[in-house]
Amino acid sequence: MEIDFKGIKVIGFDADDTLWVNETYFRETEEKFSKLLEDYETRNKIDQELFKMEMKNLELYGYGIKGFMLSMIESALELSNNGISQATLLEILNLGKKMIAHPVELLDGIEEILNKLQGKYRLIVLTKGDLLDQERKLERSGLSKYFHHVEVLSDKKEKNYRDLLEHLNIDVKEFLMIGNSLKSDVLPIVNIGAKAIHVPFHTTWKHEEIAEPEQKTGYMGINSLKKILQYL
Known part of the structure; x- marks a missing residue:
């Protein structure tokens, strides 16, 4: 399902298995x-x-x-x-x-993608996990220069996203989330009225596995992160 991204001003990226291998x-x-x-x-x-x-x-x-x-x-x-x-x-x-x-292994083409998006959108990282570990990985990745803000959340549920967007003064209709997990990066986002792009990773933690809805509403799926440049 193709989504109209014309009104998007802020893009949030998941970190693990979206920016780098985890x-x-x-x-x-x-x-x-x-x-x-x-x-x-x-x-x-x-x-x-x-x-x-x-x-x-x-x-x-x-x-x-x-x-x-x-x-x-x-x-x-x-x-x-x-x-x-x-x-x-x-x-x-x-x-x-x-x-x-372990050294940070960036996913294919991620720096090229961020470089092209940086001037057009406000880019942020929204991830969950251990604060120190995620900060360490971002520093090692060399990607921090592309992002206006980095947030390590305790969880990625609707309330977490809603509270954060409000805190950062981001209009939900102007926000797009990109990530590999339907459960954490996509469905909670579309449920609060924002848009999302799902980019599956080749392996998924059992806790993050969830059946894809029969009808995609508010998000689209692509099989390669590089394809987002066709839409943004």
Whole structure:
């Protein structure tokens, strides 16, 4: 579905898996975590229990690598009936630290896109996760020069977006959100009257999976971020 973007003045970009690679590293770390615990349970069971632990801890730790690290440690203790060795716990901790220290891998063409949009629109980053980690990734990415504002939200629900747009004095009808998650970046935005572009990433965290509406209203989907230049 094509959308009329003529009235757009401000564009919000999601960060993880929209500006740079993120979910891929979580999947790789989960595989390494499963190998460390293969003496205690099957791969499938380990994956299931880790996800359950993440969901249980989400309200306590929020989104991001640090909460994921703590959930891995707690899952390891439960799956091993507290029999996991200190050495293995240290390995799990180091898995998380490696994720935090991982170089930022920009998605294809993102800097070219931002460079072309910068003079035409006010660009902002709206992401969720750990504040320190997201600030660190933005600095490493070299993209901060393109954005007027960066906001790390505790969650991406309708109220979060509505409150932020009001705080930044952005008219909802002049706002466009671009992101990879229907659940977090698209549907809440169109529900408050703004527009969105959905650019799926090749892998999605189970918590972010949601069925696409039969009728797209207020947003359009594209398979490559570079295609947004055809519309903006």
